[in-house]
Amino acid sequence: MPIDQQHWFTEICDDAGSAFSLRIKAKLHEEQTPYQKIEIYETETFGMLMAIDGFVMLSTRDNFLYHEMLSHPVLFTHPAPRRVLIIGGGDCGTLREVLRHSDIEQVQQVDIDEQVTRLSEQYFPELCEANGDARAELHFADGIKWVREAEANSYDVIIVDSTDPVGPGEVLFTHEFYQHCRRVLGDDGLLVQQSESPMYHLDLLTRIHQIMRAAGFARTQTLTFPQPVYPSGWWSATLAGNTDLTAFRQRDVETRPFPTLYYNHRIHQTSLALPGFVEQHLQENL
């Protein structure tokens, strides 16, 4: 039996009829918080692995893909982002990337589950290295309640770095949530939401566009990127706003004073090019 539970962590993607496994050295931690079950494994080749409710959240080895693509494209699309809200994102990898932008004045991060951050500090310390930045505020609270109570025009960019749309993350894919995001962003703000696999979840991806538009965003734009530890190895994020979401501050990307492992100005452009089958499906349904 090659894939046993003792030596491998396996995530089954039931609808897709596929599974992804990583060989593990040891399970280092498991706990049931009031919100979800968090597990930490040491893998053979991917560094640390965090799983929530059995789903892979991140690994040391390849989280740079997701975190760079969830933060830099939206921040370089906005003409002058100053105030950022991260909903979810408790592992702090997105927060670290956002804080690399020196023009950012304030980042509020709102994750419902404090234990995600505490365990990330312990097992993914490199992702938490910017947590002490004076511009960062970590709140452990309900994301939908937060945007409901936030003032209009109070953020330039909202990054929804959520779990899948099941369990506590589900409310972050709703009309009500996006409507509040629209209001707190005002006319010029930009939203980005992780939007699952273009291969496996095309219907959900399409629904995200529909709900974002119904909630008052004039334009929506998906970008895709590889992500080996997520189902299909191919992932997406979807931008919403009222301006041209394919235009970005290319010169600023080229001269950025911080390192990236995946993202650059060509990757930004290219991430926006939709595969034929995705483009066609969106055209037929939007």
Added chain:
Amino acid sequence: MPIDQQHWFTEICDDAGSAFSLRIKAKLHEEQTPYQKIEIYETETFGMLMAIDGFVMLSTRDNFLYHEMLSHPVLFTHPAPRRVLIIGGGDCGTLREVLRHSDIEQVQQVDIDEQVTRLSEQYFPELCEANGDARAELHFADGIKWVREAEANSYDVIIVDSTDPVGPGEVLFTHEFYQHCRRVLGDDGLLVQQSESPMYHLDLLTRIHQIMRAAGFARTQTLTFPQPVYPSGWWSATLAGNTDLTAFRQRDVETRPFPTLYYNHRIHQTSLALPGFVEQHLQENL
């Protein structure tokens, strides 16, 4: 035990410490040919699956990604391709894509193992629908012997649609093989070779560039694309030639009279944009 051998086909990528599994309904065929072991499965959600020596070769559901990206970019990069040689490619999916180009006059396909084609005719008939095209010649022979004996300047494009560089496919990643390809292509011909995962096989990918250049190609260029059933879900092909490999007949792509599911002119451009870590590794080693 969630991932058992009865209900799942699993490919373990040993070096990477990861595994990918597809849920199966039944094993339909298994045989040991003089070259390799071929298995055919009916999966729950990916259609048919062909495995060779335990490695996934293709599935009905997602082979379009690989076949489109191995054929259309190189053919639209060459200014006027007429004579094409496919080495490997026994499932005939690449051949079908090549034959969609009406200017192609002759395609010779050379796969060492006739059984790959016979089983593909049976289980992937859609990929073999162009096999009867008058321009297509199917040869079952040794690819390296074929290029050794081929005349100089006898092809415009060579597509190496091989298995991994272990077993019978290994000779297709050597200096001698590329040297013969260089000779039979002449100065204006283009080569493309599937070149594994940019995430898992970056050293091999780099070696392919090195060997291609040592064999006489002045320029080499990798393109990447998603491929869920291959290790890491992210794959690459590498072009070799003596002209600018990032320029292509964009107008012809935009007006192509045949359907594609993934490929289009934006995808062509974007596939050439290398991730930061790949670009850096190549720059340091080439």
